[in-house]
Amino acid sequence: MLHPRLDDLLELRxxxxxxxxxxxxxxNSSFSGLYASVFRGTGLDFEEVRAYREGDDxxxxxxxxxxxxxxxxxxxxxxxxxxxVVLCVDQGPHMSFGTRGTFKSVQAARAAALLGWAxxxxxxxxxxLLFGDTSEGLKHFHPTKDRRALWRLLKALSEPSGEAxxxxxxxxxxxxxxxxxxxxxxxxxxxxxxxRGTHHLDTVLxxxxxxxxxxxxPVDDPADRELPAIGRALxxxxxxxxxxxxxxxxxGREAYRQRWRENRQFxxxxxxxxxxxxxxxxxxxxxxxxxxxxxxLSGRTRVLR
Numbered sequence: 001m002l003h004p005r006l007d008d009l010l011e012l013r014x015x016x017x018x019x020x021x022x023x024x025x026x027x028n029s030s031f032s033g034l035y036a037s038v039f040r041g042t043g044l045d046f047e048e049v050r051a052y053r054e055g056d057d058x059x060x061x062x063x064x065x066x067x068x069x070x071x072x073x074x075x076x077x078x079x080x081x082x083x084x085v086v087l088c089v090d091q092g093p094h095m096s097f098g099t100r101g102t103f104k105s106v107q108a109a110r111a112a113a114l115l116g117w118a119x120x121x122x123x124x125x126x127x128x129l130l131f132g133d134t135s136e137g138l139k140h141f142h143p144t145k146d147r148r149a150l151w152r153l154l155k156a157l158s159e160p161s162g163e164a165x166x167x168x169x170x171x172x173x174x175x176x177x178x179x180x181x182x183x184x185x186x187x188x189x190x191x192x193x194x195x196r197g198t199h200h201l202d203t204v205l206x207x208x209x210x211x212x213x214x215x216x217x218p219v220d221d222p223a224d225r226e227l228p229a230i231g232r233a234l235x236x237x238x239x240x241x242x243x244x245x246x247x248x249x250x251x252g253r254e255a256y257r258q259r260w261r262e263n264r265q266f267x268x269x270x271x272x273x274x275x276x277x278x279x280x281x282x283x284x285x286x287x288x289x290x291x292x293x294x295x296x297l298s299g300r301t302r303v304l305r
Contacts, residue, residue, distance in 0.1 A: 002096050004109050006158040012110060013117035039187055039213055039277075048076045084143040085119040085126050086182050087112045087153065088174050090192035090219070091161040092132030097193075097221060099228070101284035104219040108191045109157040110287045111217055115189055116150045124187075128153040131174035133161040138170070138177060143186075169196065175204045179211070187213045194218035195260065198267045209274045215298075216267070216276055217291075221283045225260040227253050 049062050052072035065073040089112050095105040112128065119126050127143030130136075130153070139156060141149040171192055178188050188208065194216065208214055229248050236242055246252065271278045279294030281287050 002103050002105055003158050003160060004106050006155055009109060009113040009154040009158060012113040013120075039215065049073050050076055083124050084183050084186040085115070085124050086143060086178055086186050086188045087116055087126070087128040088178055088188060088190045088192070089128060089130050089153075089157060090132050090171065091130050091157075092170060092193065093161075094193045094195075095132070095161075095219070098283040099221055099223045101282075104193055104221060104283055105161075107281055107283055107285075107287055108217075108219050109154070111191050111219075111281055111291060112157060112189070113154055114288055114291065116153065119187075120147060120150055126150045126153075129174050129177055129181075130156055131170040136161070138173060140177065140181060143183075169200070171196070172201060172204065175201065175208060179204065179208050182212060184211045185213075186211075187215070189215050189217060191217045191219065194267055195220070195224045195263065198263065198270065202270050205270065205274060205276065209276065214274075214276045216271060216278045217294075218264075218267070218278065218280045219283070220280050225257060225264075227256040229253065 049065050050073065052061070052066075052074050056074050060075045062073045062075045089108050091105070095103070095108060097104055098106075101107075116126050116128075123145065125143035125145045126147075127141045127149040129141070130139040133139075141153045141156075143149055171190075175190070178186075182188060195218075205214065227247055231248055232244055232246050234242050234244055268278055270276075277294070277298035279291060279298065281290045281294075
């Protein structure tokens, strides 16, 4: 199945609550506290002190009250303002790929649904940009506080996409659109196949970070980094031409691995320099768990800086 059913994406709103983000603006779980520290930073108002519950973020412990009462207590905060969340999702033909579990397009849609429902639960405005389908062009869903834009975005993600033109990178155009079309202070998630040359994205990502908070969610498959040994096989290059490759050639497979490592190292290096979290998800993984794990690691990185 190249695309998820719309009903499945709508059902993910229940899992979004378990992420801990959609908690009536109260930062009262380990994930929501982490989410606030990674993507919100400042902008939290003190709400109350309450008894510690299993799963709470210990970084919000009120040690004075804990010592006085001899039982663990936690500080609770409330988000002081809403914002726009823009989900930029890759719909290029390379997303119709997967050798384990499911296709990249399905995982990207699931990630967008989880993040969209979570942001909606916080009363943030949610919208999106779909790119890579030249039959439709760049599809922009302006963020709304109700669920209209989110519903339209999820419906579009559940429908078949067209083909991209050769020798073009629609991600660059999507980032330019996000730079100019999103309101200042937006949170922009880029959910895409990042197994492409990313050097040309450095400048636009830098400009994007001046006005917005950005997070990159690469969608990976094991075959992206490790070419399986299956003998001679036909592949289609970026220009659309068929190329025969001997996948049993050890030197060629090592060059393939090295190219992937170099590309990902450059992406991670650029993102680290700009303060952009990189949270990979995979075709064979549980998207919700991978998002949580990635945000946890991103939170630790920021604390250490």
